[in-house]
Amino acid sequence: xxxxxxxxxxxxxVLSWTNFFYMLVGIILxxxxxxxxxxxxxxxxxxxxxxxxxxxxxxxxxxxxxxxxGALFGGxxxxxxxxxxxxxxxxxxxxxxxxxxxxxxxxxxxxxxFTSSFIGALFAVIVITLAAPLVASFALQFGxxxxxxxxxxxxxxxxxxxxxxxxxxxxxxxxxxxxAAVGTDTVTGSLxxxxxxxELLGGFDFLIAVIGLFGIGEILLTMEEGLSFRGKxxxxxxxxxxxxxxxxPRYWLTMLRSCLIGCWMGITPAGATPASFMSYGIAxxxxxxxxxxxxxxxxGVIAPETAAHAAGTSALLPMLALGVPGSPTAAVLxxxxxxxxxxxxxxxxxxQKDFVWGLIASMYLGNIVGLAVVLTMVPVFAxxxxxxxxxxxxxxxxxxxxxxxxxxNNSFDVIMMLVFGVVGYxxxxxxYPLAPLVLAIVLGDKAEEAFRQSLLISGGSVSVFWSSGxxxxxxxxxxxxxxxxxxxxxxxxxxxxxxxx
Amino acid sequence: MSxxxxxxxxxxxxxxxxxxxxxxFVLALGTITIIGSLQAGIGWGEEGPxxxxxxxxxxxxxxxxxxxxxxxxxAISPRRLFAEWSQLAEVRKIVVPMAIYxxxxxxxxxxxxxxxxxxxxxxWLGRYGWPLTLCIxxxxxxxxxxxxxxxxxxxxxxxxxxxxxxx
Numbered sequence: 117x118x119x120x121x122x123x124x125x126x127x128x129x130v131l132s133w134t135n136f137f138y139m140l141v142g143i144i145l146x147x148x149x150x151x152x153x154x155x156x157x158x159x160x161x162x163x164x165x166x167x168x169x170x171x172x173x174x175x176x177x178x179x180x181x182x183x184x185x186g187a188l189f190g191g192x193x194x195x196x197x198x199x200x201x202x203x204x205x206x207x208x209x210x211x212x213x214x215x216x217x218x219x220x221x222x223x224x225x226x227x228x229x230f231t232s233s234f235i236g237a238l239f240a241v242i243v244i245t246l247a248a249p250l251v252a253s254f255a256l257q258f259g260x261x262x263x264x265x266x267x268x269x270x271x272x273x274x275x276x277x278x279x280x281x282x283x284x285x286x287x288x289x290x291x292x293x294x295x296a297a298v299g300t301d302t303v304t305g306s307l308x309x310x311x312x313x314x315e316l317l318g319g320f321d322f323l324i325a326v327i328g329l330f331g332i333g334e335i336l337l338t339m340e341e342g343l344s345f346r347g348k349x350x351x352x353x354x355x356x357x358x359x360x361x362x363x364x365p366r367y368w369l370t371m372l373r374s375c376l377i378g379c380w381m382g383i384t385p386a387g388a389t390p391a392s393f394m395s396y397g398i399a400x401x402x403x404x405x406x407x408x409x410x411x412x413x414x415x416g417v418i419a420p421e422t423a424a425h426a427a428g429t430s431a432l433l434p435m436l437a438l439g440v441p442g443s444p445t446a447a448v449l450x451x452x453x454x455x456x457x458x459x460x461x462x463x464x465x466x467x468q469k470d471f472v473w474g475l476i477a478s479m480y481l482g483n484i485v486g487l488a489v490v491l492t493m494v495p496v497f498a499x500x501x502x503x504x505x506x507x508x509x510x511x512x513x514x515x516x517x518x519x520x521x522x523x524x525n526n527s528f529d530v531i532m533m534l535v536f537g538v539v540g541y542x543x544x545x546x547x548y549p550l551a552p553l554v555l556a557i558v559l560g561d562k563a564e565e566a567f568r569q570s571l572l573i574s575g576g577s578v579s580v581f582w583s584s585g586x587x588x589x590x591x592x593x594x595x596x597x598x599x600x601x602x603x604x605x606x607x608x609x610x611x612x613x614x615x616x617x
Numbered sequence: 618m619s620x621x622x623x624x625x626x627x628x629x630x631x632x633x634x635x636x637x638x639x640x641x642f643v644l645a646l647g648t649i650t651i652i653g654s655l656q657a658g659i660g661w662g663e664e665g666p667x668x669x670x671x672x673x674x675x676x677x678x679x680x681x682x683x684x685x686x687x688x689x690x691x692a693i694s695p696r697r698l699f700a701e702w703s704q705l706a707e708v709r710k711i712v713v714p715m716a717i718y719x720x721x722x723x724x725x726x727x728x729x730x731x732x733x734x735x736x737x738x739x740x741w742l743g744r745y746g747w748p749l750t751l752c753i754x755x756x757x758x759x760x761x762x763x764x765x766x767x768x769x770x771x772x773x774x775x776x777x778x779x780x781x782x783x784x
Contacts, residue, residue: 167769281689287643287682290675294650297672301657308668309653332715339711340704506743510735511757513715518727518761522771527723534719538712545699546632546639564671572665 123245126473129174130481138179139478143486144493146186151194151497155512157187157428158444158554159331162323163519165452173456174471178478180452181432184445185237185482188388188428189490192229192421193497197222205388205424208396212409212416219412223356226494228414229421231364232371234487236422239375240382240429241479248465248476251437255462258438260569261580265590267563268581269597270440274552276600277381277390281547288543289552295320296560303568315528322557323523324532326448329550331516332537335509337544357491360414367418370399374419378426383434388427388443395423429479436460436472439562444551447558629705632697636690640683647679710742726776728758 149160161180168176191206196213209229216225258266275285298309299319310316364371374395381391399419400409409416431443439460441447453460458468465472490497520533540550574580582588596603654669654676661667700708714737721730736754739745762784765771775784 166771167765170769281686283682283685283689287640287679287686290679290682291643291646293675294646294672294679297650297675301668304662304664304668306657306668308657309650309672311649311653336708336711339707340700342704342707504743506739506745507753509711510738511753513711513718514731514734514757514761517719517722517731518765518773521722521727521773522765525772527719527774530719530722534712534715537715541708542635542639546636548639567671568666576661576666 122249122469122473123477125469126475126477127481129470129474130178130477135175135178135478136481136485138175139182139482139485140489142179142182143186143189143482143489146183146188146486147190147193147490147493147497148186148500149183150187150190151500152508152512155515156330156334156445157184158448159327159516159519160187161445161448161452162326162523163331163515165323165448165455166519166522168452169455173453173458174474176452176456177449177471177475178482180449181475181478182482182486184428184449185479185486186489187445188237188425189230189233189486190497191424192226192233193490193494194501196225196229196417197498198501205392205428206420207389208392208420208424209417211396211420212411212413215410215412216414216417221412223353224360224414225412225417227357227360227491228364228417230487230490231361232374232418232422233425234483235371236375236378236425237429237479237483239422240379240426241476241483243379243430244433244479245476248433248437248472251433252462252465255438257586258462260566260573261583261587262590263438264563264566264570265581265587265594266434266438266440267559267566269590269594270434270559271552271556272594272598274549274555276597278549278552279390279393280549282601284546284548285552288548288550289556292553292556293560293563295325296322296557297564302561303565318524320532320557321523321529322451322554323448324520324529325536325557326444326554327516327520328533328536329540329543329554330444331512331519332534333540333544333550335512336537336541338505339509363414364418367415370403370415370419371422373398373402374422375426378423378428379430381423382427382430382443388424388431391427392420392424396420429483432475432479436464436475437462440559441555444554447555451558628698629701630699631693631695632699633690633693633695635699636693637687640687640690644680644683644687647676647683650676650679714738722774724776726779727774728762729776729778731761732758 145164146157146160149155150157155163161183164180164183168179171179188205191201192209192213194200195206195209196217199210199214201207201210213225213229216222271289274289275282278285294309296319298316299307300317301308307317377395377398378388378391381394382388396409396416396419399415400406403409403413403415405413405415428443428445431441431446432449435441435446435450439450441450450460458464458471516533517530520529521527523529543550543553570580571578574583580587581591650672654673657669657672658667659669659673714734718730718734721733725733732754735757736750739750739753740747761773765773766784
């Protein structure tokens, strides 16, 4: 198979001491970022992105993607030991993870969380390895209309699948598109929406928005809630790991189901957070111990963690193959690719073989290294959380400011970061989703370009989006996703009519 | 949450008020987008749709969605609190120093401002002693300098102190 030989070539690209060093640094930094409040995967990667401009792209993406894996692992530590989800996708892990820690089974819970994360990620990487070449060859037939339909599907999924009210999701998302439109029009090169301000000529950079919305906003929320970290002690020793591992194969069905949910939610950009909740819910309903969920069932840790990692990892497939990221962190990585001069999309697989397969190979290795690092270093990471907030908060603020400045070497960006931070705080408190806002800022120009090019080809007729089977199908899927709550309601009613219970 | 509106004064702003304000804020941004798009032209030009075409529709959707959000916000029970005043005071303790910090960066440089920010936080919010405060607030800028300017060769904004030190 061509995929396998490409993958082996990828391993030969990755396996050097420098890259291994970056992998290790990335994982450790990532876990720290995942553990600290206010520094998540997305803005951790955003802050470090400018530092990688001088590195070769393959090493840079290894470093940054490993930070992402590390952050995914790190979220579990705070959820289980401190009952504080370090990341939104580990909220579901707290339901059973923290009760386990209270019962004195912190070691078992952490081992189960890390191992199932690892399995979820591994499953997703295998899916990427097998599906990437197919998706890429398929995507070669894509014209502007097809491209726009993929963006349409991505954004509709947010509206229909999100747990926030649809009008709020739409408002946040469209605001993102509006912010993306500020500055130079990429199609004609003319200026728009700047209202004569020189600061706005370059438009809004999504990295600034990410650092502000996720970083500063998170700190403000933490400050308001007055969090005090009082966690359970954790000691993982080889005996506990071995005992837990022996018990895990019993839950193979839960794991498989969670992997599938995760991959589906990651590829259609719903993301890791809904995937973890959905997987937890389904496991609770189908398990024979479902009634005991919430009191410290190991299955309640396995299900959300597997799905979150499968989703987080598979989110990179649409990013690489189509240029549509499946999560905010994937969006930041996409921004990195563009800055390194790599155009994501089907041609990337043909023109930048070393890079793509190097990245995929690094996903395998990064997750193995990650599992080893987190299993051995949990006490160190837990100690970081015991540093008082009065010290850690200003340090995080300074790191965010430096990160915002280095994006364009511009002090105005630091001010914008604070503005985004305050907006992010109010949006979060009012239940506006931030992920579609960020994705819209990243993809705004490309979605608009595809839309206008399609209209140009058709001479202004919107029917171009229904003109062929492919584009029509994707648009129809988008509409189904957009009205998903209504559609699923209708299906449910039809089903009930046929079999009255 | 236990909140009794008849208690002395209100314990904090209402969720209803804040959500309505956020909806109006988003509505205003949508309106600005529409105005800007109209200035750029929303019709059909020589090279296809003009610059304002796409943002115009985007702005229109923002406005429509905000109207829905505003109506929904007004319907929220007046008993639901956004946050308590004491909690908002905690948030202000970060926002005000941050606002001073970001406006000081262009004048003082990022190193001096960062040291002052960390020292201020640790001394007045964390109530730490001077030795620990000085140790952390001075070591982070030095660490940043070494990492960014020496290792990765990324220049950061500098002020009078760096000029005086000749860096």
